[in-house]
Amino acid sequence: MTPEEVGQRLVALLAPVEAAATVSGGQAHSRATVDVPCEGWRAALLAARDDAELACDYFDWLxxxxxxxxxxxxxAHLWSTRHRHGVLLRARVRRETPTVESVVDVFPGAAWHERETHEMFGIDFAGHADLRPLLLPPEFEGHPLRKEFVLASRVAKPWPGAKEPGESEAGGGRRPIRPPGVPAPGEWGTTPTPAGAGGVGEGPRGGVPARPARERPARPAREAPVPAAEGPARPARKGPAPAGEGSAAADGGPLPGATGGPGDGPARSGPPADRPSQRGPAATERADDGGTP
Incomplete structure (x- = not known):
């Protein structure tokens, strides 16, 4: 059956009770919606369950x-496991005396839903034997899902604007949170520059005049460093060192055989101690005796 046929069938079963059938949105998931008076609430669910063409044997929610x-x-929403169609039933109750007949004897699964609806909205279900609190503590006062109920968080941290009753009187001190990268309303776009402000025309950020570009002084050209003057390289000495040179070497002066000029390599100080002299045995003996080689 189509949603239109389901609604018309249930309206015919409820006659002479005045009921109105419509179809909800949702395209392929649309449902027949039947509005019934408060007095015919239980009879509507019973007819939807027992009729062979409707056969709404599954209680979905309330x-x-x-x-x-x-x-x-x-x-309340009912579903037919045999015909694969559903129906949405609605009944209007008065705010002063919100009472409707319980349907627990028709669908036992409605017991939990009626307890929750009684707790959150304050609606009484006549015939329900156990309407004790289900989700809230026993000392809780009020019905949170009523639109007149002001949440405690709204009182402690009021939002700007009247989101709930009584919230506009509390004032708005909470700063709205913007996603990252989204500027505030006064931080983007251009508005006329205030009178007397520096600059001409329009400036960014909510009327603040645009800052003139600062001219930075040119940096002086950096001169390349002048390398230190290098003197001429001293020629290497040949032959024996002159007298007095040994004392200069002992005092920290140049060693015999050293070359002048920086960068000419390490100074040579003669053959190492572990290397034999190349002047021959005779010259070595005369040097040991104090003679001239």
């Missing part, structure tokens, strides 16, 4: 909608 001055809409 809840309510706060319509403020209009009262409360008690809503």
């Amino acid at each position: 809840s309510a909608v706060d319509e403020l001055a209009g009262g409360f809409d008690v809503v």
Whole structure:
């Protein structure tokens, strides 16, 4: 059956009770929606279950909608496991005396849903034997899903603007949070520059005049460093060192055989101690005796 046929069939079963059938949105997931008076609430669910063409044998859920001055809409959704179609039933109850007949004897699974709806909206279900609190602590006062109920978090941290009743009187001290990268309303776009402000025309960031570009002085050209003057390289000495040179070497002066000029390599100080002299045995003996080689 189509949603239109489901709604028309249930309206015909409820006659002479006045009921109105519509179709909800959702395209392929649309449902037949039947509005019934509060007095025919239980009879509507019973007819949807027992009719062979409807056969809505599965209770899906039950809840309510706060319509403020209009009262409360008690809503239930039924489903047929045989024909694969559903129906949405609604009944309007008055706000002063929100009472409707319980359907626990028709669908036992509605017991939990009626307890929650009674707790959150304050709607009484006549015939329900156990409407004790389900989600809230026993000392909790009020019904949180009523639109007139002001959340405690709103009182402690009021939002700017009237999001809930009584919130506008509390004032707005909470700064709105923007996603990263999104500027505040006064931080983007261009607006006329205030009178007397420096600059001409329009400036960014909510009327603040645009800052003139600062001219930086040119940096002086850096001169390349002048390398230190290098003197001429001293020629290497040949032959024996002159007298007095040994004392200069002992005092930290140049060693015999050293070359002048920087960068000419390490100075040579003669053959190492572990290398034999190349002057011959005779010259060595005369040197040991104090003679001239």
